[in-house]
Amino acid sequence: MCLEQLKVKLHYIMPKHALTVLAGCLASAKLGKITTFAIEKFAKIYNIDFSEVKNAAKDFETFNDFFARELKSGKRPIDSSDNSIVFPADGKISQYGNLIKDVQIQAKGHYFSIAALLADDNDAATFENGKFMTVYLSPSDYHRVHIPMDSKLLKMIYVPGEFFSVNPLYVRNIPELFSRNERVVCLFETAVGKMAVIFIGATIVRSISTAWAGIVAPSTFREMSVTEDDDKNITGKKGDEIGKFTMGSTVICLFEKDAVEFEKLTLEDHILMGQKMAQTAAGTPAIQKKPSKTAKTKKAKK
16 A cells, blocks of 8 residues: 555545544634734744734734734735736646536545535535536645635625535545535626635634634534525625635635636746636626625525
């Protein structure tokens, strides 16, 4: 058995949920100088550039605060082209391209259904033969997520699941990993149809939060829930912050058929939030609206 296979087999049996809870407790603890020391060591190991971070290491009360750090104004300029669509986060391009009906590629030789990812057959049908973009956020990356284009929130779905690591090693070897992990699905309306932005949870990812609902995952009851914006009044402009992770993970974007055209991109390229990812296929600019009320939450029907 090769080392890679051994690592994958061990990952299946390790207590991922317990480790995630433990890591979350430690990362949320206010330990003063110990927290500062841990942040400084982490930043050194992962070559984090503090010149672009809004606060100094000593200013963060917890490691989680540092991990979801805010950047100084202007450090992530947003592509200003009217018809551009921008990357939602810093990270590496894991996969991108065309959906084959409702099937998305996870890694070479591994595919999964969009219906499983979204936990809704009707929503999946919307994206049949559309396009997808998968961005992997490593521990060194900026961990806030931003809207790729002007949009209006339709609904948010919390889907409980596993806590597999989204490290490329496990993505290559664990079938349907993204549709098995805990995740938060945000469905938006845009000028060129619906768009989904999906936050994928992972081992050690203690929380996923959104700008309009706060912490969504983990959920105390670990039951699927749907938040619908019944009045269709939560809106955002391209580049607005919509959520954040504590610890590294993955963001997946879905677009309808014939809605967007990707730039010439290379797998594994490191990209920055705000850089141009695609353009609307028809050159249609996004709708410009002002943000408004908070949506209501209700449990999903079983």
